[in-house]
Amino acid sequence: MPEGPSVRKFHHLVSPFVGQQVVKTGGSSKKLHPPDLQSLWLQDTQVHGKKLFLRFDPDEELGLHGDGAPPKSLGKGEILQKEKAAVLGQAGVPSGQEASHGTELAIPGGDEGPGACRPAACAERWLQVSFGLFGSVWVNEFSRAKKANKRGDWRDPAPRLVLHFGGGGFLAFYNCQMSWSSSPVVRPTSDILSEKFHRGQALEALGKSQPVCYTLLDQRYFSGLGNIIKNEVLYRARVHPLSLGSFLSPTHLEALVDHVVEFSTNWLQDKLQGKQQHTQIYQKEQCPAGHPVMKDEFGPPGGFQRLTWWCPQCQPQFPPEGPHQP
Ligand SMILES: [Zn+2]
Structure with a gap:
Protein backbone atom coordinates (compact mmCIF):
# COMPACT_ATOMS: atom_id res chain seq x y z
CA MET A 1 0.00 0.00 0.00
CA SER A 182 -20.14 14.04 2.04
CA SER A 183 -16.85 15.40 3.33
CA PRO A 184 -13.23 14.28 3.42
CA VAL A 185 -12.20 12.72 6.69
CA VAL A 186 -9.35 15.09 7.33
CA ARG A 187 -7.56 15.30 10.65
CA PRO A 188 -4.35 17.12 9.79
CA THR A 189 -3.11 16.89 13.39
CA SER A 190 -2.45 13.17 12.91
CA ASP A 191 -1.09 13.42 9.34
CA ILE A 192 2.69 12.93 9.50
CA LEU A 193 3.18 15.13 6.41
CA SER A 194 0.89 17.96 7.49
CA GLU A 195 2.21 21.22 8.90
CA LYS A 196 -0.46 20.76 11.56
CA PHE A 197 0.89 17.38 12.70
CA HIS A 198 0.57 17.38 16.49
CA ARG A 199 3.79 16.12 18.10
CA GLY A 200 2.34 16.08 21.61
CA GLN A 201 -0.50 13.79 20.57
CA ALA A 202 1.98 11.50 18.77
CA LEU A 203 4.35 11.39 21.74
CA GLU A 204 1.52 10.54 24.10
CA ALA A 205 0.41 7.66 21.87
CA LEU A 206 3.94 6.32 21.49
CA GLY A 207 4.45 6.35 25.27
CA LYS A 208 1.74 3.70 25.76
CA SER A 209 2.60 0.37 27.32
CA GLN A 210 2.67 -1.51 24.01
CA PRO A 211 5.37 -2.26 21.42
CA VAL A 212 6.18 0.95 19.58
CA CYS A 213 6.07 -0.83 16.22
CA TYR A 214 2.29 -1.31 16.73
CA THR A 215 1.67 2.33 17.66
CA LEU A 216 3.64 3.69 14.70
CA LEU A 217 1.28 1.96 12.25
CA ASP A 218 -1.82 3.21 14.07
CA GLN A 219 -3.36 5.65 11.54
CA ARG A 220 -5.25 7.48 14.31
CA TYR A 221 -1.93 8.93 15.51
CA PHE A 222 0.42 8.48 12.53
CA SER A 223 -1.75 8.88 9.46
CA GLY A 224 0.27 8.12 6.31
CA LEU A 225 2.88 6.04 8.14
CA GLY A 226 3.39 2.60 6.59
CA ASN A 227 5.71 -0.34 7.00
CA ILE A 228 8.75 1.14 5.25
CA ILE A 229 8.66 4.31 7.36
CA LYS A 230 8.11 2.21 10.50
CA ASN A 231 11.22 0.10 9.95
CA GLU A 232 13.40 3.01 8.92
CA VAL A 233 12.52 5.35 11.80
CA LEU A 234 12.96 2.61 14.41
CA TYR A 235 16.43 1.92 13.07
CA ARG A 236 17.39 5.57 12.84
CA ALA A 237 16.17 6.25 16.40
CA ARG A 238 17.99 3.08 17.61
CA VAL A 239 14.79 1.63 19.07
CA HIS A 240 13.90 -2.08 19.00
CA PRO A 241 10.48 -2.60 17.35
CA LEU A 242 9.10 -4.50 20.38
CA SER A 243 10.26 -1.95 22.94
CA LEU A 244 7.34 -0.86 25.10
CA GLY A 245 6.69 2.84 24.69
CA SER A 246 6.27 3.23 28.45
CA PHE A 247 9.88 2.04 28.98
CA LEU A 248 11.43 4.48 26.51
CA SER A 249 13.00 7.74 27.69
CA PRO A 250 11.44 11.02 26.51
CA THR A 251 14.61 11.48 24.42
CA HIS A 252 13.97 8.21 22.60
CA LEU A 253 10.31 9.06 22.00
CA GLU A 254 11.21 12.54 20.73
CA ALA A 255 13.83 11.03 18.45
CA LEU A 256 11.27 8.61 17.00
CA VAL A 257 8.82 11.41 16.20
CA ASP A 258 11.64 13.53 14.75
CA HIS A 259 12.65 10.69 12.45
CA VAL A 260 9.03 10.06 11.40
CA VAL A 261 8.70 13.66 10.21
CA GLU A 262 12.21 13.90 8.74
CA PHE A 263 12.19 10.57 6.90
CA SER A 264 8.73 11.00 5.38
CA THR A 265 9.39 14.62 4.38
CA ASN A 266 12.66 13.62 2.67
CA TRP A 267 10.94 10.71 0.99
CA LEU A 268 8.28 13.04 -0.41
CA GLN A 269 10.93 15.51 -1.64
CA ASP A 270 12.81 12.67 -3.36
CA LYS A 271 9.59 11.43 -4.98
CA LEU A 272 8.72 14.85 -6.32
CA GLN A 273 12.21 15.06 -7.82
CA GLY A 274 11.94 11.57 -9.31
CA LYS A 275 14.61 10.13 -7.02
CA GLN A 276 14.55 6.80 -5.21
CA GLN A 277 14.39 6.81 -1.44
CA HIS A 278 17.29 4.91 0.10
CA THR A 279 16.47 2.60 2.98
CA GLN A 280 18.94 1.57 5.67
CA ILE A 281 17.19 -1.42 7.21
CA TYR A 282 13.98 -2.26 5.28
CA GLN A 283 14.53 -5.51 3.34
CA LYS A 284 18.27 -5.39 4.14
CA GLU A 285 20.48 -8.25 5.30
CA GLN A 286 23.00 -5.97 6.98
CA CYS A 287 22.60 -2.66 8.77
CA PRO A 288 24.81 0.27 7.65
CA ALA A 289 27.23 -0.66 10.48
CA GLY A 290 27.63 -4.14 8.97
CA HIS A 291 25.67 -6.11 11.59
CA PRO A 292 23.36 -8.94 10.49
CA VAL A 293 19.72 -7.83 10.41
CA MET A 294 16.85 -9.79 12.00
CA LYS A 295 13.44 -10.21 10.33
CA ASP A 296 10.11 -11.31 11.84
CA GLU A 297 6.39 -10.58 11.68
CA PHE A 298 5.04 -8.33 14.44
CA GLY A 299 1.57 -6.99 15.06
CA PRO A 300 -1.03 -6.68 17.79
CA PRO A 301 -2.69 -9.95 18.92
CA GLY A 302 -5.38 -10.76 16.37
CA GLY A 303 -4.22 -7.85 14.20
CA PHE A 304 -2.30 -7.57 10.96
CA GLN A 305 1.24 -8.98 11.35
CA ARG A 306 3.80 -6.93 9.42
CA LEU A 307 7.30 -7.93 8.37
CA THR A 308 9.79 -6.08 10.48
CA TRP A 309 13.56 -5.72 10.06
CA TRP A 310 15.84 -4.63 12.90
CA CYS A 311 19.45 -4.77 14.03
CA PRO A 312 19.74 -6.38 17.49
CA GLN A 313 23.04 -4.58 18.08
CA CYS A 314 22.03 -1.07 17.02
CA GLN A 315 18.47 -1.36 18.41
CA PRO A 316 18.46 -2.70 21.99
CA GLN A 317 15.08 -3.73 23.39
CA PHE A 318 13.40 -1.96 26.35
CA PRO A 319 12.72 -3.69 28.66
CA PRO A 320 15.39 -6.25 27.74
CA GLU A 321 12.97 -9.16 28.30
CA GLY A 322 10.32 -8.24 25.77
CA PRO A 323 6.63 -9.16 25.90
CA HIS A 324 7.22 -11.98 23.42
CA GLN A 325 10.09 -13.54 25.39
CA PRO A 326 8.75 -14.16 28.92
ZN1 LIG B 1 23.55 -2.59 13.45
Whole structure:
Protein backbone atom coordinates (compact mmCIF):
# COMPACT_ATOMS: atom_id res chain seq x y z
CA MET A 1 0.00 0.00 0.00
CA PRO A 2 1.48 3.36 -0.91
CA GLU A 3 2.53 5.30 2.18
CA GLY A 4 1.88 8.97 2.90
CA PRO A 5 4.66 10.36 0.67
CA SER A 6 3.40 8.38 -2.36
CA VAL A 7 -0.19 9.51 -1.87
CA ARG A 8 1.04 13.12 -1.51
CA LYS A 9 2.73 12.70 -4.86
CA PHE A 10 -0.55 11.43 -6.38
CA HIS A 11 -2.21 14.53 -4.93
CA HIS A 12 0.48 16.64 -6.60
CA LEU A 13 -0.29 14.92 -9.94
CA VAL A 14 -4.05 15.42 -9.63
CA SER A 15 -3.94 19.09 -8.50
CA PRO A 16 -3.38 20.64 -11.97
CA PHE A 17 -6.73 19.17 -13.07
CA VAL A 18 -8.70 21.10 -10.43
CA GLY A 19 -11.06 23.50 -12.21
CA GLN A 20 -11.51 21.23 -15.22
CA GLN A 21 -14.57 19.33 -16.40
CA VAL A 22 -14.70 15.58 -16.94
CA VAL A 23 -15.49 15.10 -20.63
CA LYS A 24 -15.06 11.33 -20.93
CA THR A 25 -14.81 8.47 -18.45
CA GLY A 26 -13.58 4.91 -18.43
CA GLY A 27 -12.35 2.23 -16.08
CA SER A 28 -13.31 -1.15 -14.72
CA SER A 29 -14.78 -0.06 -11.37
CA LYS A 30 -18.15 -1.76 -10.83
CA LYS A 31 -18.93 -0.11 -7.53
CA LEU A 32 -18.32 3.43 -8.71
CA HIS A 33 -19.87 3.34 -12.20
CA PRO A 34 -17.40 5.70 -13.94
CA PRO A 35 -19.99 7.21 -16.37
CA ASP A 36 -21.58 8.94 -13.33
CA LEU A 37 -18.62 11.29 -13.33
CA GLN A 38 -19.31 12.42 -16.87
CA SER A 39 -19.51 16.25 -17.19
CA LEU A 40 -18.81 16.86 -13.48
CA TRP A 41 -16.22 19.44 -12.50
CA LEU A 42 -13.22 18.54 -10.38
CA GLN A 43 -13.33 21.35 -7.83
CA ASP A 44 -10.84 20.38 -5.14
CA THR A 45 -8.46 17.69 -4.06
CA GLN A 46 -7.12 16.91 -0.62
CA VAL A 47 -4.81 14.31 0.82
CA HIS A 48 -4.93 12.88 4.27
CA GLY A 49 -2.54 10.15 5.33
CA LYS A 50 -2.91 7.36 2.80
CA LYS A 51 -6.20 8.62 1.34
CA LEU A 52 -6.80 10.93 -1.57
CA PHE A 53 -10.02 12.97 -1.86
CA LEU A 54 -11.46 14.51 -5.02
CA ARG A 55 -14.40 16.90 -4.94
CA PHE A 56 -16.74 16.89 -7.92
CA ASP A 57 -19.58 19.27 -8.62
CA PRO A 58 -22.21 19.23 -11.35
CA ASP A 59 -21.68 22.93 -11.87
CA GLU A 60 -18.49 24.88 -12.33
CA GLU A 61 -19.63 27.61 -9.93
CA LEU A 62 -20.63 25.54 -6.91
CA GLY A 63 -17.16 24.71 -5.70
CA LEU A 64 -16.06 28.32 -5.75
CA HIS A 65 -18.32 29.59 -2.99
CA GLY A 66 -16.68 30.19 0.34
CA ASP A 67 -13.78 27.77 -0.02
CA GLY A 68 -11.18 30.37 -0.85
CA ALA A 69 -10.54 29.00 -4.32
CA PRO A 70 -9.28 31.56 -6.78
CA PRO A 71 -11.82 32.80 -9.31
CA LYS A 72 -11.64 31.09 -12.66
CA SER A 73 -12.28 32.52 -16.08
CA LEU A 74 -15.44 31.63 -17.95
CA GLY A 75 -15.00 27.98 -18.84
CA LYS A 76 -16.32 25.96 -21.70
CA GLY A 77 -18.76 24.24 -19.35
CA GLU A 78 -20.38 27.48 -18.34
CA ILE A 79 -20.88 28.37 -21.97
CA LEU A 80 -22.39 24.92 -22.49
CA GLN A 81 -24.71 25.49 -19.53
CA LYS A 82 -25.91 28.73 -21.08
CA GLU A 83 -26.41 27.06 -24.44
CA LYS A 84 -28.36 24.28 -22.77
CA ALA A 85 -30.52 26.79 -20.91
CA ALA A 86 -31.21 28.54 -24.17
CA VAL A 87 -32.21 25.27 -25.83
CA LEU A 88 -34.49 24.38 -22.90
CA GLY A 89 -36.00 27.83 -23.16
CA GLN A 90 -36.86 27.26 -26.81
CA ALA A 91 -38.43 23.93 -25.92
CA GLY A 92 -40.98 25.65 -23.72
CA VAL A 93 -39.31 24.99 -20.39
CA PRO A 94 -39.00 28.19 -18.33
CA SER A 95 -35.69 29.70 -19.38
CA GLY A 96 -32.77 30.49 -17.15
CA GLN A 97 -30.09 28.51 -15.40
CA GLU A 98 -32.31 27.37 -12.53
CA ALA A 99 -34.50 25.44 -14.93
CA SER A 100 -31.47 23.83 -16.45
CA HIS A 101 -30.14 22.87 -13.04
CA GLY A 102 -33.49 21.52 -11.95
CA THR A 103 -33.51 19.18 -14.91
CA GLU A 104 -29.95 18.08 -14.28
CA LEU A 105 -30.50 17.36 -10.60
CA ALA A 106 -33.75 15.45 -11.03
CA ILE A 107 -32.18 12.03 -10.96
CA PRO A 108 -34.51 9.59 -9.21
CA GLY A 109 -32.81 8.24 -6.11
CA GLY A 110 -35.61 6.08 -4.76
CA ASP A 111 -34.35 2.52 -5.18
CA GLU A 112 -30.67 3.26 -4.92
CA GLY A 113 -28.89 2.57 -1.68
CA PRO A 114 -26.26 4.89 -0.31
CA GLY A 115 -23.54 2.98 -2.14
CA ALA A 116 -25.13 3.76 -5.47
CA CYS A 117 -25.72 7.41 -4.67
CA ARG A 118 -24.96 9.49 -7.72
CA PRO A 119 -22.73 12.44 -6.93
CA ALA A 120 -24.81 14.95 -8.86
CA ALA A 121 -27.99 13.89 -7.13
CA CYS A 122 -26.95 14.07 -3.51
CA ALA A 123 -24.59 15.86 -1.17
CA GLU A 124 -21.90 13.21 -1.47
CA ARG A 125 -19.49 15.00 -3.71
CA TRP A 126 -16.15 13.81 -2.33
CA LEU A 127 -14.65 10.78 -3.99
CA GLN A 128 -12.46 9.00 -1.49
CA VAL A 129 -9.64 6.94 -3.02
CA SER A 130 -7.82 4.28 -0.94
CA PHE A 131 -4.95 2.57 -2.69
CA GLY A 132 -4.13 -1.13 -2.68
CA LEU A 133 -0.67 -2.65 -2.54
CA PHE A 134 0.20 -1.57 -6.10
CA GLY A 135 -2.17 1.37 -6.23
CA SER A 136 -1.12 4.33 -8.34
CA VAL A 137 -2.24 7.37 -10.32
CA TRP A 138 -1.00 7.98 -13.86
CA VAL A 139 -1.19 11.24 -15.80
CA ASN A 140 -1.69 11.29 -19.57
CA GLU A 141 -0.41 7.73 -19.97
CA PHE A 142 -1.47 4.25 -18.97
CA SER A 143 0.47 1.78 -16.87
CA ARG A 144 2.01 -0.95 -19.02
CA ALA A 145 2.73 -4.58 -18.17
CA LYS A 146 6.28 -4.89 -16.84
CA LYS A 147 6.40 -8.64 -17.31
CA ALA A 148 4.29 -11.51 -18.60
CA ASN A 149 1.82 -13.17 -16.24
CA LYS A 150 1.89 -16.90 -15.42
CA ARG A 151 0.20 -17.78 -18.71
CA GLY A 152 2.73 -15.77 -20.66
CA ASP A 153 0.36 -12.89 -21.48
CA TRP A 154 1.67 -9.36 -21.56
CA ARG A 155 -1.58 -7.89 -20.40
CA ASP A 156 -1.53 -4.26 -19.25
CA PRO A 157 -3.09 -3.54 -15.86
CA ALA A 158 -6.73 -2.37 -16.08
CA PRO A 159 -7.38 1.06 -14.58
CA ARG A 160 -10.28 1.24 -12.12
CA LEU A 161 -11.11 4.76 -13.22
CA VAL A 162 -10.06 6.96 -16.14
CA LEU A 163 -11.03 10.63 -16.26
CA HIS A 164 -10.47 12.67 -19.42
CA PHE A 165 -10.66 16.42 -18.82
CA GLY A 166 -11.68 19.38 -20.91
CA GLY A 167 -8.08 20.59 -21.00
CA GLY A 168 -7.08 17.50 -23.01
CA GLY A 169 -5.29 15.54 -20.28
CA PHE A 170 -6.38 12.46 -18.41
CA LEU A 171 -5.90 10.68 -15.09
CA ALA A 172 -5.86 6.88 -14.66
CA PHE A 173 -6.34 5.32 -11.22
CA TYR A 174 -5.06 1.80 -10.61
CA ASN A 175 -5.62 -0.73 -7.85
CA CYS A 176 -7.72 1.43 -5.57
CA GLN A 177 -11.05 1.43 -3.81
CA MET A 178 -13.32 4.40 -4.34
CA SER A 179 -16.43 5.59 -2.54
CA TRP A 180 -18.49 8.78 -2.28
CA SER A 181 -18.68 10.73 0.95
CA SER A 182 -20.14 14.04 2.04
CA SER A 183 -16.85 15.40 3.33
CA PRO A 184 -13.23 14.28 3.42
CA VAL A 185 -12.20 12.72 6.69
CA VAL A 186 -9.35 15.09 7.33
CA ARG A 187 -7.56 15.30 10.65
CA PRO A 188 -4.35 17.12 9.79
CA THR A 189 -3.11 16.89 13.39
CA SER A 190 -2.45 13.17 12.91
CA ASP A 191 -1.09 13.42 9.34
CA ILE A 192 2.69 12.93 9.50
CA LEU A 193 3.18 15.13 6.41
CA SER A 194 0.89 17.96 7.49
CA GLU A 195 2.21 21.22 8.90
CA LYS A 196 -0.46 20.76 11.56
CA PHE A 197 0.89 17.38 12.70
CA HIS A 198 0.57 17.38 16.49
CA ARG A 199 3.79 16.12 18.10
CA GLY A 200 2.34 16.08 21.61
CA GLN A 201 -0.50 13.79 20.57
CA ALA A 202 1.98 11.50 18.77
CA LEU A 203 4.35 11.39 21.74
CA GLU A 204 1.52 10.54 24.10
CA ALA A 205 0.41 7.66 21.87
CA LEU A 206 3.94 6.32 21.49
CA GLY A 207 4.45 6.35 25.27
CA LYS A 208 1.74 3.70 25.76
CA SER A 209 2.60 0.37 27.32
CA GLN A 210 2.67 -1.51 24.01
CA PRO A 211 5.37 -2.26 21.42
CA VAL A 212 6.18 0.95 19.58
CA CYS A 213 6.07 -0.83 16.22
CA TYR A 214 2.29 -1.31 16.73
CA THR A 215 1.67 2.33 17.66
CA LEU A 216 3.64 3.69 14.70
CA LEU A 217 1.28 1.96 12.25
CA ASP A 218 -1.82 3.21 14.07
CA GLN A 219 -3.36 5.65 11.54
CA ARG A 220 -5.25 7.48 14.31
CA TYR A 221 -1.93 8.93 15.51
CA PHE A 222 0.42 8.48 12.53
CA SER A 223 -1.75 8.88 9.46
CA GLY A 224 0.27 8.12 6.31
CA LEU A 225 2.88 6.04 8.14
CA GLY A 226 3.39 2.60 6.59
CA ASN A 227 5.71 -0.34 7.00
CA ILE A 228 8.75 1.14 5.25
CA ILE A 229 8.66 4.31 7.36
CA LYS A 230 8.11 2.21 10.50
CA ASN A 231 11.22 0.10 9.95
CA GLU A 232 13.40 3.01 8.92
CA VAL A 233 12.52 5.35 11.80
CA LEU A 234 12.96 2.61 14.41
CA TYR A 235 16.43 1.92 13.07
CA ARG A 236 17.39 5.57 12.84
CA ALA A 237 16.17 6.25 16.40
CA ARG A 238 17.99 3.08 17.61
CA VAL A 239 14.79 1.63 19.07
CA HIS A 240 13.90 -2.08 19.00
CA PRO A 241 10.48 -2.60 17.35
CA LEU A 242 9.10 -4.50 20.38
CA SER A 243 10.26 -1.95 22.94
CA LEU A 244 7.34 -0.86 25.10
CA GLY A 245 6.69 2.84 24.69
CA SER A 246 6.27 3.23 28.45
CA PHE A 247 9.88 2.04 28.98
CA LEU A 248 11.43 4.48 26.51
CA SER A 249 13.00 7.74 27.69
CA PRO A 250 11.44 11.02 26.51
CA THR A 251 14.61 11.48 24.42
CA HIS A 252 13.97 8.21 22.60
CA LEU A 253 10.31 9.06 22.00
CA GLU A 254 11.21 12.54 20.73
CA ALA A 255 13.83 11.03 18.45
CA LEU A 256 11.27 8.61 17.00
CA VAL A 257 8.82 11.41 16.20
CA ASP A 258 11.64 13.53 14.75
CA HIS A 259 12.65 10.69 12.45
CA VAL A 260 9.03 10.06 11.40
CA VAL A 261 8.70 13.66 10.21
CA GLU A 262 12.21 13.90 8.74
CA PHE A 263 12.19 10.57 6.90
CA SER A 264 8.73 11.00 5.38
CA THR A 265 9.39 14.62 4.38
CA ASN A 266 12.66 13.62 2.67
CA TRP A 267 10.94 10.71 0.99
CA LEU A 268 8.28 13.04 -0.41
CA GLN A 269 10.93 15.51 -1.64
CA ASP A 270 12.81 12.67 -3.36
CA LYS A 271 9.59 11.43 -4.98
CA LEU A 272 8.72 14.85 -6.32
CA GLN A 273 12.21 15.06 -7.82
CA GLY A 274 11.94 11.57 -9.31
CA LYS A 275 14.61 10.13 -7.02
CA GLN A 276 14.55 6.80 -5.21
CA GLN A 277 14.39 6.81 -1.44
CA HIS A 278 17.29 4.91 0.10
CA THR A 279 16.47 2.60 2.98
CA GLN A 280 18.94 1.57 5.67
CA ILE A 281 17.19 -1.42 7.21
CA TYR A 282 13.98 -2.26 5.28
CA GLN A 283 14.53 -5.51 3.34
CA LYS A 284 18.27 -5.39 4.14
CA GLU A 285 20.48 -8.25 5.30
CA GLN A 286 23.00 -5.97 6.98
CA CYS A 287 22.60 -2.66 8.77
CA PRO A 288 24.81 0.27 7.65
CA ALA A 289 27.23 -0.66 10.48
CA GLY A 290 27.63 -4.14 8.97
CA HIS A 291 25.67 -6.11 11.59
CA PRO A 292 23.36 -8.94 10.49
CA VAL A 293 19.72 -7.83 10.41
CA MET A 294 16.85 -9.79 12.00
CA LYS A 295 13.44 -10.21 10.33
CA ASP A 296 10.11 -11.31 11.84
CA GLU A 297 6.39 -10.58 11.68
CA PHE A 298 5.04 -8.33 14.44
CA GLY A 299 1.57 -6.99 15.06
CA PRO A 300 -1.03 -6.68 17.79
CA PRO A 301 -2.69 -9.95 18.92
CA GLY A 302 -5.38 -10.76 16.37
CA GLY A 303 -4.22 -7.85 14.20
CA PHE A 304 -2.30 -7.57 10.96
CA GLN A 305 1.24 -8.98 11.35
CA ARG A 306 3.80 -6.93 9.42
CA LEU A 307 7.30 -7.93 8.37
CA THR A 308 9.79 -6.08 10.48
CA TRP A 309 13.56 -5.72 10.06
CA TRP A 310 15.84 -4.63 12.90
CA CYS A 311 19.45 -4.77 14.03
CA PRO A 312 19.74 -6.38 17.49
CA GLN A 313 23.04 -4.58 18.08
CA CYS A 314 22.03 -1.07 17.02
CA GLN A 315 18.47 -1.36 18.41
CA PRO A 316 18.46 -2.70 21.99
CA GLN A 317 15.08 -3.73 23.39
CA PHE A 318 13.40 -1.96 26.35
CA PRO A 319 12.72 -3.69 28.66
CA PRO A 320 15.39 -6.25 27.74
CA GLU A 321 12.97 -9.16 28.30
CA GLY A 322 10.32 -8.24 25.77
CA PRO A 323 6.63 -9.16 25.90
CA HIS A 324 7.22 -11.98 23.42
CA GLN A 325 10.09 -13.54 25.39
CA PRO A 326 8.75 -14.16 28.92
ZN1 LIG B 1 23.55 -2.59 13.45
